[in-house]
Amino acid sequence: MALRTRARSTRLLVVALVSISLVTITVDYREGNEGPLASLGDAALAVISPLQEVVSKVTHPIGNFFSTLVRLPSIRHERDVLRERADALETQLAEGRADQARLAELEALFGLQESLGNRIETTAAQVIANGVSNFEWTITIDKGSSVGISVGMPVVSSAGLVGHVVRVGTSSSVVQLIIDPDSSVAGRLDVSRQTGLLSGSGPSDLQMSLVDPTVDVAPDEHVVTAGYRIAGVAESLYPPNILIGTVSRVLDEDSATEKLLTVRPAVDFSSLSLVLVVLSRDARG
Amino acid sequence: MRRVLLLSAVILTALILQTTVFSEVNLLGAKPELMYLLTICFAVLEGPSSGAITGFAGGMAQDFMLDAPKGITALTLTLLGYAIGMARQYIVSPSPVLPVLLVAGGTFAGIVFYGIVSFLLGQLSVGWLYLFRVALLSAVYNAILTPLVFPLLRRAAEGSRSRRVARW
Numbered sequence: 130m131a132l133r134t135r136a137r138s139t140r141l142l143v144v145a146l147v148s149i150s151l152v153t154i155t156v157d158y159r160e161g162n163e164g165p166l167a168s169l170g171d172a173a174l175a176v177i178s179p180l181q182e183v184v185s186k187v188t189h190p191i192g193n194f195f196s197t198l199v200r201l202p203s204i205r206h207e208r209d210v211l212r213e214r215a216d217a218l219e220t221q222l223a224e225g226r227a228d229q230a231r232l233a234e235l236e237a238l239f240g241l242q243e244s245l246g247n248r249i250e251t252t253a254a255q256v257i258a259n260g261v262s263n264f265e266w267t268i269t270i271d272k273g274s275s276v277g278i279s280v281g282m283p284v285v286s287s288a289g290l291v292g293h294v295v296r297v298g299t300s301s302s303v304v305q306l307i308i309d310p311d312s313s314v315a316g317r318l319d320v321s322r323q324t325g326l327l328s329g330s331g332p333s334d335l336q337m338s339l340v341d342p343t344v345d346v347a348p349d350e351h352v353v354t355a356g357y358r359i360a361g362v363a364e365s366l367y368p369p370n371i372l373i374g375t376v377s378r379v380l381d382e383d384s385a386t387e388k389l390l391t392v393r394p395a396v397d398f399s400s401l402s403l404v405l406v407v408l409s410r411d412a413r414g
Numbered sequence: 415m416r417r418v419l420l421l422s423a424v425i426l427t428a429l430i431l432q433t434t435v436f437s438e439v440n441l442l443g444a445k446p447e448l449m450y451l452l453t454i455c456f457a458v459l460e461g462p463s464s465g466a467i468t469g470f471a472g473g474m475a476q477d478f479m480l481d482a483p484k485g486i487t488a489l490t491l492t493l494l495g496y497a498i499g500m501a502r503q504y505i506v507s508p509s510p511v512l513p514v515l516l517v518a519g520g521t522f523a524g525i526v527f528y529g530i531v532s533f534l535l536g537q538l539s540v541g542w543l544y545l546f547r548v549a550l551l552s553a554v555y556n557a558i559l560t561p562l563v564f565p566l567l568r569r570a571a572e573g574s575r576s577r578r579v580a581r582w
Contacts, residue, residue, distance in 0.1 A: 138463070139461075139462050139463040139466070139496075142463050142466060142467070143462070143463075143466045143492060143493075143496045146466055146467070146470040146488075146492045147489060147492055147493065149470070149488075150470065150473070150474075150485045150486075150488040150489035150492060151485070151489065152485075153474075153477075153484050153485030153488065154483050154484070154485035154486060154489065154535070155485075157483045157484040157485060158483045158535060166484055169478060170478040170479070170480075170484065173475075173478040173479060174478075174479065177426075177429065177430065177433075177479070180426075180430050181430055181433055181434055184430050184431070184434045184435070185434040188434055188435045189434075257434075258433040258434055259433065260433075261429075261432060261433055261476060261479045261480055262447075262476075262480060262487075263444050263445060263447070263525075263548045263552065264532070264538075264539065264540055264548075265480060269433070309539075310539035310540060311539055331539075331540055331544065332544070
């Protein structure tokens with residue numbers, strides 16, 4: 130008898146919990162990013178990020194050690210490849226120096242340096258955590274609204290474009306990586322000067338679409354951000370000429386009205402530790 | 415009271431480990447899902463109602479760290495905790511391998527369920543093949559972690575159980 134009432138109360142409990150979950154899903158789905166549930170989520174982020182920071186400081190070396198162990202064979206292979214490349218590059222370097230001098234001259238001529246130079250204000254931030262689930266590609270950094278970060282700001286690292294800020298707490302923010310399937314970036318091929326749209330596809334390379342099919346694309350061509358700016362009307366999310374990655378594959382389809390490319394990101398997202406948040410890029414200044 | 419404290423501490427620990435340590439242990443493109451592991455362990459140890467409560471609390475905690483619609487993980491884990499708790503009542507095998515098998519099967523089923531619910535809400539941004547691969551790999555990783563986590567949780571659960579005389 131006691132057993133049966135217990136079973137019934139358990140069932141009642143489960144029904145109640147399931148209903149609460151369903152109500153939460155519905156409410157949150159309808160409110161999007163503005164409702165009370167979203168701000169509750171931001172509060173949770175503010176509470177947990179200091180703890181994450183401490184734990185990540187302690188465990189980062191340990192985690193690094195294990196991931197290095199796992200990747201040891203590929204690291205060895207990488208070393209051999211890199212050695213070969215180093216030899217090849219050394220010879221190229223000698224040739225490159227002459228070109229470089231000429232390039233610097235040209236750059237000064239066009240004032241290119243100015244457009245990318247010191248007018249961009251950035252702040253450095255430490256990566257303290259990665260995305261929670263297997264279906265989300267984000268990182269959490271240790272700077273937030275207290276140093277002036279707000280939603281939509283671009284994030285870069287020394288290697289190239291990382292992503293943009295999607296949530297901000299007082300002393301932490303969440304950055305959506307460009308490999309997240311919800312992310313899309315306007316990119317430009319740096320040799321053929323063609324633009325296209327790069328969207329993330331999680332663990333595999335970025336997909337670049339809307340490229341003019343008549344253009345020949347060289348493998349290993351670099352892709353940079355195609356910043357645009359129509360004064361007072363619209364401005365691209367990312368500043369121009371930040372390296373996104375290199376073309377890894379050209380998907381040939383004769384009938385297509387657009388060319389599809391896959392692009393390998395320049396940034397190794399699994400080992401990010403320091404990033405730069407672009408606070409302002411007042412080109413008028 | 416002690417149970418509530420224990421549960422909060424365990425969930426918070428799991429959440430922090432999930433976002434820091436295990437986010438770097440990313441083998442073949444997937445990582446362990448500690449909340450699933452936790453829910454299944456509690457369901458095996460304490461029965462369906464505890465399983466459902468753990469799943470709900472842990473799922474909600476994890477949902478509020480995500481940018482996706484909140485509540486999907488909570489829904490998945492509530493049902494998972496209940497289902498595993500019920501299944502446990504009908505299995506009499508005292509084998510120590512049983513929790514490992516339940517964790518593996520439960521994690522796989524749970525992640526696929528999560529994927530289906532996300533898909534119905536138009537929130538699944540990855541392909542089905544990827545979903546199944548992640549479910550399979552996470553199930554394997556969770557199963558490997560079970561022999562480490564399960565005894566710890568059993569001791570914690572027994573320690574916090576209110577002293578009671580036989581119920582029937």
